[in-house]
Amino acid sequence: MNRRELITTTPALIATLGTAISSQSPVDLVIRGGRAVVPEGIFRVDIAIQGGKIVALGDSSAMPAARKVIDARDRYVLPGLIDSHVHFNTPFRGMKTRDDFYTGSIAAAFGGVTTYIDFAIQPKGRDLLSVIKDRRAEADPQTVVDYSLHMLVTDPTPIALEQLADVIASGMPSVKVFMAFGREGLMIDDGAILEIMRIVQQNNGIIAVHTENNAIAERLSDEYERTGKTAAAYYPETRPRYVELEAIRRALFYARLTGVRYYGFHLTIAEGVEEFRQARSEGLPIFTETCTHYLVLTEDVYRQPDGANYVCSPPLRTRADVEALWRGIQDGVISTVTADHTAWDLAQKQIGGGTYVGIPHGLPGIELRLPVLYTEGVVPGRISFPRLVDLLSTSLAKIWGFYPQKGSLAPGADADIVLFDPDAQWMVDPSHLHMPVDWSPYAGRTLRGRITEVISAGEVVIEGRQFRGKRGRGRFIRRSLDGVRFTR
Numbered sequence: 274m275n276r277r278e279l280i281t282t283t284p285a286l287i288a289t290l291g292t293a294i295s296s297q298s299p300v301d302l303v304i305r306g307g308r309a310v311v312p313e314g315i316f317r318v319d320i321a322i323q324g325g326k327i328v329a330l331g332d333s334s335a336m337p338a339a340r341k342v343i344d345a346r347d348r349y350v351l352p353g354l355i356d357s358h359v360h361f362n363t364p365f366r367g368m369k370t371r372d373d374f375y376t377g378s379i380a381a382a383f384g385g386v387t388t389y390i391d392f393a394i395q396p397k398g399r400d401l402l403s404v405i406k407d408r409r410a411e412a413d414p415q416t417v418v419d420y421s422l423h424m425l426v427t428d429p430t431p432i433a434l435e436q437l438a439d440v441i442a443s444g445m446p447s448v449k450v451f452m453a454f455g456r457e458g459l460m461i462d463d464g465a466i467l468e469i470m471r472i473v474q475q476n477n478g479i480i481a482v483h484t485e486n487n488a489i490a491e492r493l494s495d496e497y498e499r500t501g502k503t504a505a506a507y508y509p510e511t512r513p514r515y516v517e518l519e520a521i522r523r524a525l526f527y528a529r530l531t532g533v534r535y536y537g538f539h540l541t542i543a544e545g546v547e548e549f550r551q552a553r554s555e556g557l558p559i560f561t562e563t564c565t566h567y568l569v570l571t572e573d574v575y576r577q578p579d580g581a582n583y584v585c586s587p588p589l590r591t592r593a594d595v596e597a598l599w600r601g602i603q604d605g606v607i608s609t610v611t612a613d614h615t616a617w618d619l620a621q622k623q624i625g626g627g628t629y630v631g632i633p634h635g636l637p638g639i640e641l642r643l644p645v646l647y648t649e650g651v652v653p654g655r656i657s658f659p660r661l662v663d664l665l666s667t668s669l670a671k672i673w674g675f676y677p678q679k680g681s682l683a684p685g686a687d688a689d690i691v692l693f694d695p696d697a698q699w700m701v702d703p704s705h706l707h708m709p710v711d712w713s714p715y716a717g718r719t720l721r722g723r724i725t726e727v728i729s730a731g732e733v734v735i736e737g738r739q740f741r742g743k744r745g746r747g748r749f750i751r752r753s754l755d756g757v758r759f760t761r
């Protein structure tokens with residue numbers, strides 16, 4: 274990839290070089306000599322931090338003394354990563370994921386994630402504002418890094434719809450809806466989805482959609498169960514690619530109708546990449562993510578003896594889809610990559626006796642997103658490191674309304690910073706990870722690159738493989754898309 278890794282200085286950075294700090298008292302921290310990686314390129318630059326913010330970039334010889342200095346000469350310096358698809362302490366089919374906001378956010382920090390977005394899931398009949406209050410009461414005393422929530426509407430009562438404007442104005446502009454998981458109580462019908470899109474559009478929010486056709490998925494699952502085809506190897510056939518493609522087309526039809534800002538969750542299929550390519554070529558504010566596992570794993574894993582562990586929705590697809598997703602990333606059709614982190618352990622995954630029946634969907638992954646994608650994307654030259662930083666941080670900050678407080682290394686931004694050793698090589702051993710589960714879809718893989726320090730709001734929270742932060746130190750971050758213009 275190193276073709277695009279030019280160490281230069283942009284005009285924007287020149288403007289901040291040697292930025293005078295009026296006070297001559299020492300700053301809290303200087304990161305010296307690292308190679309800063311931002312979407313615009315890679316720059317050798319020193320970074321001064323004071324009061325939880327980045328206060329200067331440039332040559333540290335022109336800066337005041339620092340209370341602490343990190344020598345980063347052999348490392349990359351990235352803006353703190355954002356993960357906007359995270360399910361901590363989340364129920365599904367009578368089970369709950371193994372992590373909570375404390376253990377989950379520690380694993381996030383070890384993965385370089387300094388800001389995540391979880392969900393406030395509306396139970397049937399509840400009003401939205403009290404749901405947010407309850408979810409924040411869970412997260413605020415526990416989280417060790419900053420976070421936000423997406424509002425997930427599962428019961429579009431008149432009161433709930435009326436409250437959406439207040440939810441958006443309160444700093445949560447993103448609203449999620451499900452087109453699938455009707456029996457699990459998550460899906461709402463198309464009439465409600467269309468109405469919610471109108472409300473979100475009018476209030477300057479963004480709609481996020483899980484796109485699978487519920488009726489077809491349920492009917493196929495029933496048929497496969499009835500005929501005894503319950504081995505994990507059959508799982509992808511119960512949610513085939515057309516189940517996803519039909520729902521993507523329908524959701525984008527509604528998005529076009531309303532003009533709403535739209536974010537597609539977990540794209541997995543080549544045909545879907547083309548749907549988003551078309552929508553974006555029309556200049557619409559339409560975005561999509563894919564997830565780490567769809568860029569690395571294929572449906573072949575369902576034929577392994579432990580195939581049930583890999584059940585997630587949509588399912589893992591073919592090698593051709595993996596390549597189409599990477600092309601979508603290279604072309605800018607796919608804007609972001611998230612983990613869709615769900616920490617089920619082996620006992621939970623094996624509750625169907627190795628079949629897919631009744632088991633919880635999803636894969637643990639928040640801790641490994643950066644090294645896995647560095648290994649699979651940057652090392653083989655599929656994408657540049659600046660592009661990876663855009664996918665994992667800057668684009669997410671812009672789409673969800675965090676920018677420029679997050680996703681940036683500019684003066685004034687929160688001092689959320691990841692130091693990354695590109696030369697390290699290590700093998701994934703689930704017992705050495707911090708997600709509280711006893712397996713990993715990437716176990717046994719050799720990865721390139723390792724996170725060495727993580728700084729959150731100016732505080733070094735990960736240092737030398739140790740967590741040094743305090744429970745509850747993370748903050749709920751208010752977001753807004755007011756005044757944000759999307760150029761493509």
Ligand SMILES: [Zn+2]
Pocket residue numbers: 358360613614
């Ligand atoms: Zn999810």
